[in-house]
Amino acid sequence: MRQRLSVALAAICLLAYIACNRSGANKGAQTSKLPDEVDYNFHIRPILSDKCFTCHGPDANKREAGLRLDIGDSAFKALKETPGAFAFVPGKPHQSEVYKRITTEDTSLRMPPVNSNLALTEHEIDLIEKWIKQGAKYKPHWAFVAPQPVKPPVVDDEKWPRNEIDKFVLQGMENAGLKPNGEADKERLLKRACLDIIGLPPTVEMMDRFLADNSANAYEKIIDTLLAMPQYGEKMAIHWMDVARFADSHGYQDDNYRSQWPWRDWVIHAFNENLPYNKFVTWQLAGDLIPGATREQLLATGYNRNHKITEEGGVIDEEYRVEYVSDRTNSFAKSFLGVTMECAHCHDHKYDPFSQQEYYQLYAFFNNVKEVGLESTVGGPETFAKKPYMEISNEEVKGVLSFINKPDTNRLIVSVMGDQDTTVRKTYILNRGVYDAHGTEVFPGTPKSILSFNNATPNRLGLADWLFSPKNPLAARVFVNRMWQEVFGRGIVKTSGDFGMQGELPSHPALLDWLAVDFRTHGWDIKRLMKQMLTSATYRQSAVVPKEKLQKDPDNVWLSRAPRFRLPAELVRDLVLSSSGLLTKKIGGPSVKPYQPKGLWELATSGRGLLARYQQDHGESLYRRGLYTFIKRTVPPPSLMIFDGSNRDQCEIKRSNTNTPLQALVMLNDPQVLEASRVLAAKLMQEKSDPVEKAFRLIVCRKPSEKELALLQEYYKDQQQHYQGKPAEATKILNVGEYPLPEKANKPALAALMQVVTTIYNLEETLSKS
Numbered sequence: 001m002r003q004r005l006s007v008a009l010a011a012i013c014l015l016a017y018i019a020c021n022r023s024g025a026n027k028g029a030q031t032s033k034l035p036d037e038v039d040y041n042f043h044i045r046p047i048l049s050d051k052c053f054t055c056h057g058p059d060a061n062k063r064e065a066g067l068r069l070d071i072g073d074s075a076f077k078a079l080k081e082t083p084g085a086f087a088f089v090p091g092k093p094h095q096s097e098v099y100k101r102i103t104t105e106d107t108s109l110r111m112p113p114v115n116s117n118l119a120l121t122e123h124e125i126d127l128i129e130k131w132i133k134q135g136a137k138y139k140p141h142w143a144f145v146a147p148q149p150v151k152p153p154v155v156d157d158e159k160w161p162r163n164e165i166d167k168f169v170l171q172g173m174e175n176a177g178l179k180p181n182g183e184a185d186k187e188r189l190l191k192r193a194c195l196d197i198i199g200l201p202p203t204v205e206m207m208d209r210f211l212a213d214n215s216a217n218a219y220e221k222i223i224d225t226l227l228a229m230p231q232y233g234e235k236m237a238i239h240w241m242d243v244a245r246f247a248d249s250h251g252y253q254d255d256n257y258r259s260q261w262p263w264r265d266w267v268i269h270a271f272n273e274n275l276p277y278n279k280f281v282t283w284q285l286a287g288d289l290i291p292g293a294t295r296e297q298l299l300a301t302g303y304n305r306n307h308k309i310t311e312e313g314g315v316i317d318e319e320y321r322v323e324y325v326s327d328r329t330n331s332f333a334k335s336f337l338g339v340t341m342e343c344a345h346c347h348d349h350k351y352d353p354f355s356q357q358e359y360y361q362l363y364a365f366f367n368n369v370k371e372v373g374l375e376s377t378v379g380g381p382e383t384f385a386k387k388p389y390m391e392i393s394n395e396e397v398k399g400v401l402s403f404i405n406k407p408d409t410n411r412l413i414v415s416v417m418g419d420q421d422t423t424v425r426k427t428y429i430l431n432r433g434v435y436d437a438h439g440t441e442v443f444p445g446t447p448k449s450i451l452s453f454n455n456a457t458p459n460r461l462g463l464a465d466w467l468f469s470p471k472n473p474l475a476a477r478v479f480v481n482r483m484w485q486e487v488f489g490r491g492i493v494k495t496s497g498d499f500g501m502q503g504e505l506p507s508h509p510a511l512l513d514w515l516a517v518d519f520r521t522h523g524w525d526i527k528r529l530m531k532q533m534l535t536s537a538t539y540r541q542s543a544v545v546p547k548e549k550l551q552k553d554p555d556n557v558w559l560s561r562a563p564r565f566r567l568p569a570e571l572v573r574d575l576v577l578s579s580s581g582l583l584t585k586k587i588g589g590p591s592v593k594p595y596q597p598k599g600l601w602e603l604a605t606s607g608r609g610l611l612a613r614y615q616q617d618h619g620e621s622l623y624r625r626g627l628y629t630f631i632k633r634t635v636p637p638p639s640l641m642i643f644d645g646s647n648r649d650q651c652e653i654k655r656s657n658t659n660t661p662l663q664a665l666v667m668l669n670d671p672q673v674l675e676a677s678r679v680l681a682a683k684l685m686q687e688k689s690d691p692v693e694k695a696f697r698l699i700v701c702r703k704p705s706e707k708e709l710a711l712l713q714e715y716y717k718d719q720q721q722h723y724q725g726k727p728a729e730a731t732k733i734l735n736v737g738e739y740p741l742p743e744k745a746n747k748p749a750l751a752a753l754m755q756v757v758t759t760i761y762n763l764e765e766t767l768s769k770s
Contacts, residue, residue, distance in 0.1 A: 034130045041131065041139045069098070072138030093132040102128065141353075142506075143338075143499040144449050146473040147513035162537040164518075168511035169538045169559050178552060178560040181541040186211055187702035188543075188770065190222065192562070193534055194701075195769050196487055197226040199235030199571050199625075200578045201701050204694070223534055227527050230587050233272035234627050236526075238570050239486055240267050242655065243335050244284075244303050245327075247631040247648040248591045249611055250386075251308030254377075255634040256609035258309075259384035262392060262404045262414050263302030264627075265588035269403035270300070277479060277524035278468040281336060285467075286460035288418045295400050298390055298416055304328050304366070305415035308633065308649065309386050311609070313377045320373030322435040328366040329359070331651040336467055337450065338478035338499040338653075346433035352500040353449040357429055361445030361453075364427035365463045369417055378608040385413040405588035417460075450474060468524075474499060476516035480529060484515070485654060487533045489563040489769075490555070497653035507557045543770040564770040565657060569643035570626025572767060573672065577623050579698045580676035581683060582739065584620040591630040592621040595671040595737075596637060604635045618738060642666050667762045674754075675737025677761060681753035682742050691753055692716055699760045712756055719752035 069075045069087055079085045085097050093099040101111040102125055112118040152167040160180055161167045173180060184192070190210050194202045202210075210222055226232065246264060249255045270280050283290075285304070287297030307327035310320050326345060333341030343349045344359035369388065376383050392412045397404050406412055429439035444458035451472050455462035467475050478499065485491035492512045495503035506512045519529055533539055543562040556563055567575065577583040593616050601614040611632055616622075629637050636647040642662045646652045667673055680698070684691035692712045696704040704712070723730040730751035734741060760766060 034126055036130075039134070041134075041137055075136075075138070088132060088136045090136045091133060093129045096132055096136075099129060099132060140449070141501060142509065143477065143493075143503070144353075144473050146471050147477060147516040149517050150510045150514045152514065153510070160537055162535060162540075163532060164514065165511065165532060165536040166538050168508055168514065169536075172508055172558045173560050176553065176558045176560075178549060178558055180537065181544060181561045183537075183540045184542045184562060185702075189219065189540060191701035192539075192769055193219075193223060193226060195567065195571060196534065197223070197235060197530070198229050198231035199238065199574055200231055200583075201575050201699070204697055207697065207701065219540070220535055223531055227531065230268075230272055233268035233270075234587065234625060236271040237264065237267045238568065238627055239482070240271075241627070241648070242646045242652040244306050245331065245648045245651050246306050247633050249632045249634070250311055251633040251649065252310045252312055253634070254311045254606050254609050255611060255632060256311055256378050256382075257384055257611055258415075259410075259412065259590075260302060260306060260414055261590050262401075262406070262412065263299060263306070265404045266296065266299050266302075268588055271526070274525065274527045277519075277526055278464075279524075280526075281467065282461070282464040285332070285464045286417075288416065289459055289461040295390070295396060298418055299392075299401065299414060301417035302414050304369075304417045305386070306648075307331070310374060311376060311378045312374075315374050316435075317373040319435045321371060322373075322430070324371065324373070325363055325367050327650070329363045332366070332463075333362065334497055334651045334653060336478060337474045338481070338493075338497060338503075339450075339474070340498055340500060340502075341447075345430075351502045354447050357440070357442060358445065358447045360427055360429045360442045362447070364442060364444040365458075365460050367427045368425050368459070378606070382610070385415040388416060388418050389413045390416050390418065403588065405586065407590065470520065476520045476524075477512060480515040480519050481512060482653065483526075483529055484533065487530075487539065488559065489565045490557075491654075562770065564768055566643075566659070566767055567769060568655070569640040569645035570629070572643050573626040573629075573639070575699070575766070576673055576676045576761060577625070580680040582623040582676055582679055583625065584623045586620075586624075589628065591628050592617045592624045593630045594622050594624075594637075594639075596639075600638065601632065601635050622738060639666055639670055639672070664762070667767070668758070671736055673761055674758065675739055677754045677757040678734055678736060678741075678750070679739050681750055681757050682745065684757075685746070685750060685753060686742075692756055695753075695757050695760055699757070699766055700763065712760070715759065716752055716756045719755045720749055723748035723751045 075087050076090075077086075079087070079097070082097075087096065087098050089095040101109055102120055104110050107114050112120070152164040153171045155161065155167050155170045156174060157170060157179075161170060170180065183189070187207060190202050190207060194200060194206075206222075210218065213221070215221075241264065244267075246260065248258055248261065250258050270283075275283075283297045283300035285301070287293055287300040290297055307324055309324065326342070330342040330345075333339050339352060339354070340349075341354060341359060341362065343351070344354045344356050346356070348355045349359075371387065375386050390413065392401060392404065392406070392414065394406070397406045404412075426441055427443070428441050431437035431439045444453065444463070446453040446463070446466060451466065451469065453462075453466055455466055457465070466472065477493075478496075481491040481493050482496055485496050492508050492515075493499060493504060493506045515529075515532075518532075519525070522528055538559050539562070541560075541562040543564045545561055545564075549556075549560055553560060566572075574583070593614060595616065596614060598614075601611065605612045626640060629640060631637065631648050633647055633649060636645065641647065642660070643666070644655045644658055646655060680695060681691070684694055687694065690713075693704060693709055696702075696708070696712065727748055730747040733751050734745075734747060734754065
């Protein structure tokens with residue numbers, strides 16, 4: 001027992017060391033004097049959550065098998081092999097074996113062990129001591145307690161807040177000794193709002209109108225205008241494609257073509273129609289089960305079928321069918337509950353209170369679709385959508401499904417969740433997650449630690465009702481946190497895909513609960529939520545970073561300035577196309593294949609199927625928004641991936657945000673960027689206005705300063721002189737892209753201005769939201 005306790009104590013101390021130092025909300029709080037009025041259960045839970053305290057071996061899946069410091073019923077039991085000893089004695093740290101081990105001077109007993117090269121700080125030791133003195137109470141994890149109505153706090157500066165959001169944020173700032181930045185200038189504020197709402201830069205005309213509007217509600221009016229634009233749905237759909245793991249190919253080795261894009265058209269349509277979030281999700285989960293289901297509701301269920309599907313001969317049918325059901329289960333948990341349920345696929349969750357049995361109870365909801373693991377192989381009948389699917393007719397596109405941008409030619413089929421089995425397929429716990437290792441039979445249910453499933457309808461529609469119950473602690477919290485992440489660059493819970501024990505604590509817990517309750521009680525209105533965030537004083541701050549704030553709050557956890565971060569991959573493309581005038585503005589339709597280095601698909605293909613070779617599109621299809629770029633899972637588009645796009649293999653809640661030399665190389669050499677530079681330069685040369693100043697406004701979305709303009713104009717003159725003496729070089733540099741070159745173009749002058757435009761596209765401010 002002594003050895004087992006030592007392992008457990010080593011683990012808790014190591015985790016304490018990590019947890020207390022990784023959270024932005026805890027940074028700077030290194031004082032050893034902890035106030036009595038604070039409930040330290042909130043801070044201690046991440047330290048006590050590591051399931052490595054359980055024994056390992058044959059009984060590893062039995063929760064009562066070993067010492068568990070993260071579960072009260074286990075932690076307070078007498079240590080069998082050390083009579084009279086307890087890991088924790090409530091109210092008495094000096095009688096608690098845990099506390100003894102972390103404070104002892106005996107190096108043979110001290111935890112963490114000396115040879116680990118780790119040591120707890122005084123603050124960390126005091127935190128554990130204070131919690132034990134408070135009674136070592138084991139309360140439910142904060143995220144598994146339903147949010148309750150919260151009153152906005154009273155703040156010292158009553159003039160700054162514009163809405164309730166600001167009061168919560170300002171309280172955090174004041175507690176951290178920070179003050180908010182002043183409001184951003186109108187040009188930067190307009191660019192920021194346009195990128196967040198429609199994903200496109202403002203036009204010069206829009207800039208001029210907004211600058212000339214001195215009314216008190218000028219900013220609110222522009223927000224309403226942007227929210228009403230059809231491009232809003234396209235921008236919102238970008239994130240949802242990651243969540244829903246949408247792609248244009250089936251995946252796996254053969255990775256053949258999939259015709260799932262009408263479902264994407266529906267997502268755009270749903271956002272533009274402001275379909276309430278509870279309906280938006282319910283239709284995707286169970287639209288086919290709604291009494292009198294419409295064709296639109298059936299199409300929405302394509303969400304469930306966006307996972308990878310094999311077409312490879314020799315696979316085991318049931319193995320892959322189980323993979324598909326597992327994917328739906330995992331995606332549901334991560335998308336809508338913000339938990340890592342997949343960890344319980346093979347055994348009880350090692351960190352969160354989810355058993356393997358509960359995993360397969362959730363799995364049971366998705367186990368009754370009439371599908372097979374292998375429907376056809378590449379080389380056989382071409383199946384662009386796997387059964388069950390819906391076929392969309394031309395009549396429907398002209399009527400009930402008019403939001404689908406269907407070409408005149410192709411049979412159009414989409415994988416959906418209809419055609420249920422008439423008899424319920426049995427579901428079993430799969431021992432160690434093996435597809436054919438059936439254990440105990442289970443029935444549809446949900447994790448009790450979140451909310452027990454008491455619905456009389458044990459199917460996906462009942463699951464959706466459970467999800468949006470006022471008692472469900474996660475549905476509203478998870479979504480408002482993700483929207484906050486989209487707007488501010490970082491969620492109130494930084495780990496937006498993990499609200500569990502290993503996730504980060506919320507930086508503003510009261511604000512998160514207020515937003516969740518407000519969102520739910522106002523009809524799950526997504527546009528209203530977005531407007532709340534974008535009209536707040538918090539959002540409207542300048543992004544300037546004073547040195548003092550950088551030192552006090554380098555990660556901007558307390559939001560005393562507007563965040564500054566690079567645009568998502570799709571928006572980098574959209575900005576280039578829109579500012580140059582090349583952008584094709586139609587909404588929806590099939591995915592397109594823009595410029596791409598030769599040979600990528602051919603080097604990574606089995607040689608079978610329609611996608612063995614890359615066939616680039618032409619004409620207006622070359623200039624569509626990044627949302628519509630063709631995603632082949634095994635070879636995703638390189639220009640998007642270099643800017644951290646998703647390959648859509650699985651549900652992705654938050655993309656990484658890297659900064660690599662490859663990104664600069666794309667902006668300097670990508671044919672799309674160079675073509676856009678050439679086309680914009682040619683247009684500007686035909687206008688009477690200063691081409692350099694106009695280019696700057698179109699791309700950076702503000703007027704250049706005198707210094708900036710002078711530098712660019714000097715560079716323009718230098719380039720003109722250079723190309724006047726080298727006309728052949730000018731001709732060569734202009735030979736990029738398929739958009740036609742103007743007849744009788746002054747090639748040296750055009751090449752020079754093209755270089756200026758390319759330079760502006762490469763400015764850090766161009767590619768940032770600030």
